[in-house]
Amino acid sequence: MDASLEPLKARRIYLLLRERIASGEISPGTRLASEPALALQHGVSRVTIRRALDSLATDGLIDRRVGAGTFVREPEAPRPIVADFSNMLTHLVEMGRRTGVRLLAFSYVQPPEAVAQALALGPGERTQRSVRVRLIDGQPFSYLTTHVPERIGLTYSEADLATVPLLTLLEHSGALVERASQAISATLAGPDVAEALGLEIGSPLLSLTRVVLGPDGSGVEHLHALYRPDRYSFQMELHRDGEAGERRWSPVPAKAC
Amino acid sequence: MDASLEPLKARRIYLLLRERIASGEISPGTRLASEPALALQHGVSRVTIRRALDSLATDGLIDRRVGAGTFVREPEAPRPIVADFSNMLTHLVEMGRRTGVRLLAFSYVQPPEAVAQALALGPGERTQRSVRVRLIDGQPFSYLTTHVPERIGLTYSEADLATVPLLTLLEHSGALVERASQAISATLAGPDVAEALGLEIGSPLLSLTRVVLGPDGSGVEHLHALYRPDRYSFQMELHRDGEAGERRWSPVPAKAC
DNA sequence: GCAAGTTGTCCTATACGCTATACAGATAGA
DNA sequence: TCTATCTGTATAGCGTATAGGACAACTTGC
Numbered sequence: 039m040d041a042s043l044e045p046l047k048a049r050r051i052y053l054l055l056r057e058r059i060a061s062g063e064i065s066p067g068t069r070l071a072s073e074p075a076l077a078l079q080h081g082v083s084r085v086t087i088r089r090a091l092d093s094l095a096t097d098g099l100i101d102r103r104v105g106a107g108t109f110v111r112e113p114e115a116p117r118p119i120v121a122d123f124s125n126m127l128t129h130l131v132e133m134g135r136r137t138g139v140r141l142l143a144f145s146y147v148q149p150p151e152a153v154a155q156a157l158a159l160g161p162g163e164r165t166q167r168s169v170r171v172r173l174i175d176g177q178p179f180s181y182l183t184t185h186v187p188e189r190i191g192l193t194y195s196e197a198d199l200a201t202v203p204l205l206t207l208l209e210h211s212g213a214l215v216e217r218a219s220q221a222i223s224a225t226l227a228g229p230d231v232a233e234a235l236g237l238e239i240g241s242p243l244l245s246l247t248r249v250v251l252g253p254d255g256s257g258v259e260h261l262h263a264l265y266r267p268d269r270y271s272f273q274m275e276l277h278r279d280g281e282a283g284e285r286r287w288s289p290v291p292a293k294a295c
Numbered sequence: 296m297d298a299s300l301e302p303l304k305a306r307r308i309y310l311l312l313r314e315r316i317a318s319g320e321i322s323p324g325t326r327l328a329s330e331p332a333l334a335l336q337h338g339v340s341r342v343t344i345r346r347a348l349d350s351l352a353t354d355g356l357i358d359r360r361v362g363a364g365t366f367v368r369e370p371e372a373p374r375p376i377v378a379d380f381s382n383m384l385t386h387l388v389e390m391g392r393r394t395g396v397r398l399l400a401f402s403y404v405q406p407p408e409a410v411a412q413a414l415a416l417g418p419g420e421r422t423q424r425s426v427r428v429r430l431i432d433g434q435p436f437s438y439l440t441t442h443v444p445e446r447i448g449l450t451y452s453e454a455d456l457a458t459v460p461l462l463t464l465l466e467h468s469g470a471l472v473e474r475a476s477q478a479i480s481a482t483l484a485g486p487d488v489a490e491a492l493g494l495e496i497g498s499p500l501l502s503l504t505r506v507v508l509g510p511d512g513s514g515v516e517h518l519h520a521l522y523r524p525d526r527y528s529f530q531m532e533l534h535r536d537g538e539a540g541e542r543r544w545s546p547v548p549a550k551a552c
Numbered sequence: 553g554c555a556a557g558t559t560g561t562c563c564t565a566t567a568c569g570c571t572a573t574a575c576a577g578a579t580a581g582a
Numbered sequence: 583t584c585t586a587t588c589t590g591t592a593t594a595g596c597g598t599a600t601a602g603g604a605c606a607a608c609t610t611g612c
Contacts, residue, residue, distance in 0.1 A: 074587095
């Protein structure tokens with residue numbers, strides 16, 4: 039979780055062991071090789087091994103017992119939030135979890151080239167830019183940067199944005215929301231995002247870019263979202279469809295939530 | 296490409312800038328902030344900034360001009376592959392791109408606990424484990440670890456696996472493939488994955504875990520896939536559906552490919 | 553042409569990652 | 583109980599990354 043301040047060699051070994059544990063290659067309850075043994079195996083000093091194990095320990099992945107050894111801990115299952123392909127949070131209500139929003143920035147700006155192009159804006163056309171952090175049970179899990187064309191953004195206030203979902207604001211404002219295209223990728227946490235999400239710089243993040251368009255192809259919203267993978271993931275059910283030779287996966291429609 | 300011997304801070308800044316360039320956050324042709332400015336922004340010395348820029352320069356991502364500044368170079372256009380929500384590669388044929396597979400490992404093993412559970416295996420039941428790297432135009436973009444119950448895996452050979460898509464093998468073998476559930480997340484590259492994908496250790500990766508089940512709920516395949524985000528991303532089209540007050544996104548069905 | 557600002561190069565002092573070693577306290581097995 | 587082995591802790595020393603300068607060569611805009 040916080041291996042980013044870690045030196046090079048220790049970080050490498052940390053990632054290596056973390057991968058082996060996560061993949062189940064080293065199953066829970068197993069005793070790891072001793073620190074001197076690991077040092078020998080990896081060709082580093084024992085101090086370096088200890089640094090790696092320290093990180094694993096603060097991640098809660100291992101259990102160190104003096105005199106006995108180091109053991110892989112049973113996962114605690116603080117289950118992350120799960121969203122389906124349409125990015126709706128599911129089961130939030132059933133689980134009795136509370137979400138919140140912190141508005142970090144709000145202003146009207148000249149949008150980045152990529153955003154202007156995606157929203158099909160004219161040259162010089164400005165956008166309302168907002169940066170929000172979403173929380174679940176008081177813990178931040180996503181960092182959202184949105185751009186909305188100025189004429190649409192002016193229909194609601196900064197205070198609205200901090201309380202009402204953006205898409206609701208847009209549809210109440212009369213903007214017609216017809217379709218969207220989104221891409222999912224991965225990236226690293228920069229300094230600002232890392233701080234807002236309570237992460238180390240260089241932590242992995244799930245990245246989502248969504249462009250919402252109206253019926254006439256005009257841009258309504260540009261969303262760039264970064265998620266903590268330990269607290270949020272996309273999940274979807276697929277069904278095998280089609281005739282033999284032409285079979286493929288198709289999505290199972292989302293349950294309302 | 297190889298900054299692996301690079302020190303800590305310089306490496307971080309290298310990764311950060313590289314990510315921003317790859318994601319288009321800093322568009323091609325743009326001039327970067329000056330080295331002293333970058334040093335100030337990131338709270339490091341100019342020497343460190345220069346180390347990071349050196350790596351970007353040898354990667355061919357930036358263009359440094361004495362007296363003028365540092366500029367983001369136009370990408371050489373190895374556009375990333377795009378997959379839709381059902382994880383089908385799209386437009387591969389139209390683009391005339393060739394994919395390949397390298398088989399890194401193949402054996403029958405006692406599966407990790409998590410896998411055994413997902414596939415609903417009995418205790419002691421073994422699986423066929425394979426590790427493959429997929430290539431596009433000779434470049435690796437994904438690292439796939441699959442587990443298949445032994446009785447199903449025995450119906451095809453190691454050579455088959457290196458040439459024919461796994462799902463095709465499974466369906467030809469008589470296994471009934473009914474549905475699947477998958478989760479998308481993000482993680483960091485460990486040493487082995489990093490080498491196989493030609494990345495630095497600690498690079499961000501898109502992670503997909505898919506469990507394929509037969510009609511009776513029996514496990515058919517467990518897939519753990521890691522993707523280079525610069526060469527691969529998930530993309531999907533959504534449509535706004537439902538009555539007012541109950542509106543939500545639904546997926547636009549994939550085009551056959 | 554000139555001034556301001558940029559990258560390229562060199563320097564020294566400091567900070568720190570890493571190694572190597574030693575020893576104390578806890579544990580487990582014979 | 584005794585012994586081997588493990589983790590926890592501390593120390594000293596080396597090599598190098600980093601900080602913080604200074605200066606030259608070059609470009610751009612005025």
